[in-house]
Amino acid sequence: MVFIICFFIVALICWWTIDYHLGRRSHLATSKYTQFPQRKSDITLMTDGDTLYKDLFESIKNSTKSIHVLFFIVKNDEISDEFLTILGDKASHGVEVRLLLDYVGSSKLTKKRIQALKDKGVRLAFSHKPKLPFLFYTLQARNHRKITVLDGKTSYLGGFNIGKEYLGNDPKLGYWRDFHLKITGEGTADLQKQFLKDWFDSTGENDVENPEYYPALPIGKSEHMFISTYGENLEKHFISFIRDAKQDILICSPYFIPGKVILDELLAALARGVRVQIMVPMGKDHPLVKEASFPYFGPLILAGCEIHRYYHGFFHAKMIMIDDHLCDIGTANFDKRSFYLNDEMNCLIYDRQFIQEVKTFVQGDFGRSELLTYQAYQKRSLFEKGKEKFATLVSHFL
Template sequence: MLRTIIWIVLIIIILLLLLRLDYSLGRKSHLKKQVDDEFPLRNSDISLYATGETLFSDLFTDIQNATEHVHVEFYILKDDDISKDFVSLLTKKAEQGVEVRLLLDWVGAHNVTKEMEKDLTRSGVSFAYSNKPKFPYLFYKLNERNHRKITVIDGKTGYMGGFNIGKEYLGEDPKFGFWRDYHLRLTGEGVADLQTQFLKDWFDATKDAVGNRDSYFPPLHKGKSQTRFIATNGAYLEDDFVGMIKLAENEIIIGSPYFVLSDQLKQELIAAKKRNVKIRVLLPKKPDHPFVKEAAIPYLDELSKIGIQFNMYTRGFYHAKVICIDDKLCDIGTANFDKRSLYSNYEINCYIHDKEVIKDLKKIVEEDFTTSTKLTQDRINELKSEKKFKIKFATWISHFL
């Protein structure tokens, strides 16, 4: 019996060492291929969405009105009524002769059924999964996720942000209730960059070089809001976040469903607080994944002690990803404030430099703070005591949450 236990323990240790080696070598290989490319500053017109109901209404309408092409990229597509309506809409457009491409993450879209796949392909939708795990470095590649959400319609209208397609994003999942997220609709110059990123992701997934057809890049007007898209593939996002924090003179607002920091990000927040920058962070009270709350507790503990304010959203589930720096810059996109977004996920964020848009966004964020409770040091101490072993385990696996 003892010998069997020893062998089991040895096998587990060997497997863990092999997984660690796979991840380490895979990441080194991945980073060698990455270039810190940035899209240029653009001028776009922006509409902001904070509920799935209003977003899906306009998104579905815009797709319905497409005449040439629809390019769609999501992390998650579920097998529920809203997802089936979405698939039905895409199939109808393809049957009408509109060029339709749908790109989904292989892990995130695991609920997509074979029937849905057949409906898409039968109707003429070009359909593919991104980031399928493969050798070498299978474990590392299993953790690479295309977390981007991009829609481009006729090269003239673009969408990006935090929403996926599923009933929970409409607030119809009783487990989460009301769902808060932020998403953008853009017209104007910035749409060309969303198109460029989609076509790049499509090529990476399919090796189908679609090419820069004129119809994909029509002339675009100069909008009133200065924007820049930042696309990252598990590299350079940390530098982008640090750069934003360094700009702060008065206030930083961070909204994220997860809060699992790198050492560099943590130190930069501490440095900002030492400059007397007011820092507030809004997080969900109810987690949607195991151990993400426990992984955040050590950071909440350390940073709350120096005066950084943490609030827990209580109206439902808070999935929004936002960073506001004073009144001069805000970031909305797909990247969470956690290690997975920093080191594994493929993300896209939009930097907005328009004071009026920032003002409107901050109104919504302030409303969200009013439907939250301040996290006290006493409560953090209780969580540390209640979840001691979970915190240790969550810290150990924090890169993979």
């Protein structure tokens, strides 16, 4: 009996390994990394769910031609119902509404609700449905982008999904800090193109070059560039950012699981005198993600890095700032899943005034965080260290 169990476990691990590597190879062969041109748009930073939802929902209500929405997660709760009702109402009044959701991330959305949306005229599709022959890989590779494009003129990108916790209404997580961008100007065309690419990948309907969705757009004041990644190339960007730093590196992420290569780059930056500050949440919203971070904290703290742990609720913002001349805000976390598995979309912003506003805001959140000392780091129990060992083994999939 023991032999049979052991054989089954070994066979399962072998299948997972083969499935993952062949599935990843197939996915990367068909998915295209895109570095969009440098643009100029007007960009507004939104940092709490109440502000974002009020603005987003109102903009959707005011749309007259097309509403294209991609989210990783839409929950089955009151705020999700309000959001979906707005989409249904717009579709029933003749506005083209496309809603693209990640299959796993939005799995709580009921069949009844989905059918009600379709009955209203909403064109709804799911991204990355698990499928053979690479079932394990397709269960892991997620579309983590959050893109909204309205009438081809106004767009949104960032870390928020749709659900009550993003309003701070989850009693366990409390207040929710996140970063989301509202973009008006020529950069919206790139988010429109990415949405239509993802829609084509999920449905086979190809409107990527349809001029109907690309109206003339004004030039804004903030220079920026979008990068779209599919489980590859994002790590290379982050490495180039770190190597480019001369004075300061500021990293914000709810999940800090960088891997050895980027850890070594951060240690090298510290060794050449660059100040490195990292903001992570004190709590966690997923099992083992906190434990998977801790093995990286020790070497960084000893090298002079400042690890700030946000305790005023949950910190979900994703941002990298380099020397006050580059600010990266988007959907990607500073972790292996974003580097090697997820489809992500990031905005690289070069507007120094905007960057300073973001920096001032993050520094304010330092006042709502606790600096992790090496003495506190060393006080972890044997049980906690054991969990960290296990978390490290599975950190690629957290």
